[in-house]
Amino acid sequence: MSDAIIPIAFFVILAGAIVAVAYFQTQRGRERDRAYAEAMEGYRQAVEAARAESDAVRTQLTELNVRVKSMESMLRSVD
Structure with missing residues (x-):
């Protein structure tokens, strides 16, 4: 049983790292999407004004x- 603790801990840590990386990439993507939406709103307002x-x-x-x-x-009529 003690031989299985190290590989299990390794895979748990690896899975945690993968989840953390995926979470932060998702947050970065959401921020990028939010900035894109704000820019598109500005363009829409400019088009409406034009x-x-x-x-x-x-x-x-x-x-x-x-x-x-x-x-x-x-x-x-004068002619």
Whole structure:
């Protein structure tokens, strides 16, 4: 029985080391995923802001197009 204690202790320590390494790698992966999610949230907010600005510019261009057409029609009516 005493001959089996050393190999059993070795395998228990080895299993504990493997579990510890796996745990810390998982924690590192979770932290990396959390940082990635934060970056993606920032990108999403930037895209939404750019889309809102684009819509505002598109609205202004439409208004300017209407004004230019009305000016063009006024100039054509003068001829």
